[in-house]
Amino acid sequence: MESIIQIRKGNRVIEGLVTYEEGDLIEAVFPSPLDVTVGDQIPCLLTADYETINTFEAVVVAKDKNRVFLFHSPTATEFREQRRRYPRFDMEVKGWIQYPTQEPDSFFSVYSQMVYLVNLSLGGLAFRSDKQIPADQQIVFSFELYGRNRPDGVVKTDLVIIHERIEGPNYFYGCTIKGINARHFHNLRKYILHRQIEERRQVKIE
Known part of the structure; x- marks a missing residue:
């Protein structure tokens, strides 16, 4: 199952799919373009199975239509739980x-x-x-x-x-x-x- 990400923008919660997750970078695709700006810090919720849930603050580092690239440096525990790896x-x-x-x-x-x-x-x-x-x-x-x-x-x-x-x-x-x-x-x-x-x-x- 693909990971699901929810971001909070004002009073709205918007859900998207995680398409890439390595090192400090998360790429997510949303149903429609998001009203976010590069540099915005936004609250996020990430889950792969609705049992393990990670919440964190991420910074928008790039965007392209309905694709958003988020910078989030995971802790050592999160790195293991999310099975991330360092890109080479x-x-x-x-x-x-x-x-x-x-x-x-x-x-x-x-x-x-x-x-x-x-x-x-x-x-x-x-x-x-x-x-x-x-x-x-x-x-x-x-x-x-x-x-x-x-x-x-x-x-x-x-x-x-x-x-x-x-x-x-x-x-x-x-x-x-x-x-x-x-x-x-x-x-x-x-x-x-x-x-x-x-x-x-x-x-x-x-």
């Missing part, structure tokens, strides 16, 4: 990794290397390297989502490698994000939200 997007963006050097005779205490970010989510990422990285190494990874001179695209994270794959001359590393400051997390979340909305706009709803 393929990338090809240059970045820099840094980690303590293991060479005793090295002049530098930190090793730096350019790598390529190949996919990204709120919880983790993967990158491609032409050199192998020492096992059990915690890494600092910096990249710019929109290219140079865009402060809103700068992200710096602390990573832990969880798996390695060798493909031809390249090494691919899947990582979990273990640390990120509030500003960089905001940049990352905003980028992923925009990618989600862009992809969903291309999906036709019958």
Whole structure:
């Protein structure tokens, strides 16, 4: 059964169907266009079976005729109950990794290397390297989502490698994000939200 969402607008309660629900984004379709504006914060009720009911405040981040995109960051409990998952997007963006050097005779205490970010989510990422990285190494990874001179695209994270794959001359590393400051997390979340909305706009709803 599809999830049903009810939103309250003034004294009216309007019911629609949830067509997409991943990460912080909910997409819902209503019988007719809604009188809402991007930026509005509206009370919502969400249920899949009329037994488990979640109520929350969501912010309208985009709208298209009778489709509305809502931003709602679920708690850990809600995330599990609603069986949401982090959306993951393929990338090809240059970045820099840094980690303590293991060479005793090295002049530098930190090793730096350019790598390529190949996919990204709120919880983790993967990158491609032409050199192998020492096992059990915690890494600092910096990249710019929109290219140079865009402060809103700068992200710096602390990573832990969880798996390695060798493909031809390249090494691919899947990582979990273990640390990120509030500003960089905001940049990352905003980028992923925009990618989600862009992809969903291309999906036709019958």
